[in-house]
Amino acid sequence: MALRHWRKDIRDIGLRPLADEINWSYSHLAKWERGEQQPHADAIKTLDAKLNAGGYLVALHAAVSELDQLRRGTLDEEPLDEDGYMERRELMRNAAAFAAAGAVAPVLTTLTDAWRMSSPDRSLPGASVTQAMIDDWENAADVHVRRAYFDPPATVLAAVAVDYTDMAPHLSRTQPAAIQRDLAHAAARHTAVIAGKWFDLGNSREAHRWWAKTRELSEQSSDPLLASWLRSCEVGYRQQDPQEDLVNVLSTAQEARRLAGDRSNVALVSALSAEAQALATMGRSDEAITALLRTEEVFTRLPAQITADRDWLRRGTYLDRSLIYTLAGDSRRAAEAQSAARNLYPATHRSAIVIQLHGAALQARTDPEQGADEALRIVGALPTGRRDTRVIRAAHIVLDVAPENAHLLPAARELRALTAA
Template sequence: MKRRTLIRGLVVGTTLGITDAALEVMAAARQRMDLALESSAIGPATLERWETTAFEYAHAYQTVPPHRLLADVLADFTEVERLLEQRQPIRYRQRLCRVAAQLAALAGIFTSALGAHREARGWFHTGRLAASEAGDNQLEGALTVRSAIVSLYYGTPASAHEQAARARHILGDTIGPATTRGLLVEARALARMGRGDEALPLLRQAEDAFGRLTAEDRDDPAFGHTERQFLWHLGNAWTHLGRTEDAWQVQRRALDLYPPTEYLDPTLIRLDRATCLARSGEPEEAYRTATQALTVLPDEHRTGMVMKYATDFSRAAGHAQLPAGKEFAELLRA
């Protein structure tokens, strides 16, 4: 209060202009604010390095086992957390919050792949908080879509549909990778709920939106949406809509695009193919296809998500008494 009174006394109360004393007070206040806004615990080069770190992980997560990447991501996340606890200029803080959101997204993706779906949802929630702090609604929407995907695999289609619809509201009219992922999650959820008539328009919207993505968007498997991922998600929708021929066409195209070093998505696609075979009245071939999908998979890539997907296939396929069904059940137990 004394400082406020002093400033008012210096600045107000003269009609002859601002006094030298008043100018000194003003300059000191301005300089203190400049120092507060410009002071930073990191430099621009370090910040740029952090911004590229998340994308390096993004390009590795389909080839490197998720448990290996998760430890590094968590270590980096704690480093960014430490930086955010220090004084940063607002523009730096926003960029660091965006990095934190991206790292949280990756931690959620890896954790989900390992089967810890509750923890994965927690990371996506943390990521949404950081993205909101950064003012990045596209990243916030993308994290909401990721959470919906967890619900699609581990929860209920209704919950996945609700979250994907919420993401569409967050994303607005901007077309980006999160838009196409979200539309496909909505469609896949509706297909599993037996609401095919509602799913089909969303698939058409997703195809149109994907055609408008940039080359950069299609190159990033974690924060973008590659063509091979788009095709596998589309094929999954056709699988649950019961349109096996349409599913097989896009599944084949997707598998042709995946390099041999990527394991997770191709395995899920082959399990979808097994589902199509079971629904087409070929349970023996379905089990053989599913068995092959798992046996060619390196042990370290037989993650919780893959085994959950395989178990769901086995329950839906039926005919467990067949020799191929018994062989598959024994493989799951092993």
């Protein structure tokens, strides 16, 4: 998707002319764009130069390649000399340049290195990392999660790859028990973002592999609330995939609820929310509404000292209401939720875009042509890089709820073609 973005949206070059210019076959280039084959490094360097991508494609390819080697356990862990190490780190960090506005990235890299060198070594005997490094990775996870709502998936994936590749070698080493738990905690939050971005890029196979890694790491963290929350995140993605086994997805949501326990907490709210979404997607509207009401009840009973997560949980309940009542055909409650949510999300936030598409679905129930036109307008206004799987799936809800005889309308046919692509 990143390659197509640079070729089509930024440089406006046709696929066949580009293939001719770089002397590679058209079929290979098409497969690379679709993610069916991985281009080798020389080809990426040629494409980066031809598209004037400033090293972004090279850095992204390096990041993804290292992530794949880490997942397979085949990353070469032989020690590099100083020049080799610095070259590798510079390459990996350049992958975050797109997200860090390019000019800021070199300064950020220099300051990060200086921070590491100036921090006192507080590592425990036998540990290969310091607590300060783990805290920094936890903070980085917060940043990646926040940016995931606004930035294109490829940009987020490139940025998170830098941090995860930095911490991954330490995961395979023997650490003191406390350090191992804290390291796994930070790593699990990163792998969850990686899994989500692969899903957004349309690669469900890689997403499933990284969700499995997330579950493994969350268990190593010995934090059941983290394990619950990350499983809820997994459900939030997977329930939108039409190829998914929704019974299995619902089972994962119920596992998240079990891990969260019975007392009111953030993880339990997220788990009940995930269960409600899965039930709604399965067409079990009455059960979904019951789970939604239970979610809202638990939210109101959260301890007063929980403040940091309360706002985003409250916003999430309106998103749940919008989805569940839209699918259930309760136009009044769905419209109320969408109206309230518009004041809670920035206009460019993904959830704000999804809620707009829910509004288009409400229109499609009574005026399919108008609803499909509105969905096309919403998606068409987005940069190509932000038309990710979740946005496209939300647009497809318009077709799901429209009357059967509406599917031959021109706007509906155009929307079907868009969501299929």
